Amino acid sequence: MSAEPVVATSAPEHDAQEDAPSNPTLSEHCTSDRPTPAGEAPKGEMRKLGGVDVYLAKPESYPSDPCKLLLLLTGGTGLQSQNNQIQADKFAAEGFVVIMPDLFEGDPAPNQSAKLPEPGAVEGETQDEIAGSFLEQFKLKIGETAKSFLIDMWLARHTEEKVMPILEKVIQAAQGEFADAIGHGGGIYGVGYCFGGRYILLLASERSPSQTGWTGAQKPADEEAGQSKEGPLIKAGALAHATLVSPEDFNGLKSPISLVCVESDPMFPDEVRTVGEDTMNKTGVEHEVRVYPGVPHGFAVYGDYVEAHIKEAQVTAHEQMLQWIKEH
Known part of the structure; x- marks a missing residue:
């Protein structure tokens, strides 16, 4: 399939994703790094900011030359991922002071890269060999279930109530x-990938103080009366193949948003994306949505792929996000 993205800015698609899971969590692309291209290495520094561990990448000419501030929010691989650090460096090379915070307090997502063997009996196998092969696949399947459980437990440790205070600090x-x-850019810019993508939506929203934990849960109307709105906390944002997004996350959006999406992505189902597009169209939020066919979830995160069309799509997605924040 062609890696040319499909652009949808005003007329959302309405095809429902029939096989999308009812409660998508994280894929292996959110929790495992691709190989780092040879010769690439991080150039920034690890330090504390507001008591939070961050990776800081700055243009070589800063502070002599004015720059904008960019917040980069990672997927589950987190702060220590060299690929994430190099991605921050690439934005820094384009004139941004980049802050990449540790969203997980030193607890990145459990790796989920192990795969089951390809099915299919080998010609001439004995019954004992077939039984042994089945047992090995059964054991591996149990391992997959255990990893899924670990992911669920990890997500339970890293909720909005934990992550939003980190970002606010x-x-x-x-x-x-x-x-x-911040003054030079007229505000803070944000880009996010996978897990971090959803938080770009939250940071780009105007919310009532009565909303608890940024989940959208409301207090009674009489308690909310007279309270002023807060946010948005970023001037503009771009996100790639976000996960854990609900249709409600598009409510209250105020800042311009660019979305890099994967065609038929179970981690960001079509029905969620189209509801989001409808909401942004109705509320007049400036936005762009590009759907990339033939690529895996997580493709826009920096890292090497063998397939040329995925490599090309990764470059295109980076340019999409970069141009959006440069133009806003």
Whole structure:
């Protein structure tokens, strides 16, 4: 299939994803790094900001030359991933001071890269050999179930109630230390991948203080009366193949948003995307949505692929996100 993205900015598609799971979580692409291309290595630094561990990447000319501030939110591979660090460096090379916070407090997602063997009996196998092969596949299937359980437990440790305060600490500290970059850009910009993609939507939203944990849960109307709205916390945002997104996450959006999406992505089902597009169209939020066919979930995260069309799509997705935040 062609890697040319399908652009949808005003007329959302309405094809329902029939085989999408009812409760998508994380795929192996959210929790496992691709090989790092030879000769590539991170150039930034690890430090604390607002008491939170962050990876900081800056243009070589900063602070002599004015730059904008960018918040980069990772998938489950987290802060220590070299690929994520190199991705931050690439944005820094384009004139951004990049802050990549540890969303998981030193607890990245459990690796989920093991695969079951290809099915199919080998000609001439004895019954004992067939039984042994079945047993090995059964054991591996149990292992997959155990890993899925570990992912669920990990997600339970890293909820909005845990992650949003981390981001608020980083943003507050950045407003002091990098006030020049924030002032130059007229605000903070944000990009997010997989797990981090959903938080770009939350940071781009205007919410009532009565909403608890940024989940959208409301207090009674009489308690909410007279309360002012808060946010958005970013000026513009771009996200790639977000996961754990619900249709409600598009409510309250105020900042321009660019979405990199994967065709028939069970982690970000078509029905969620189309509801989101409808919501943004109705509320007048400036946005763009590009759907990339023939690529896996997680393709836009920096890392090497053998397939040329995935490599090309990765470059195109990066340019899409980069141009969006540069133009806004």
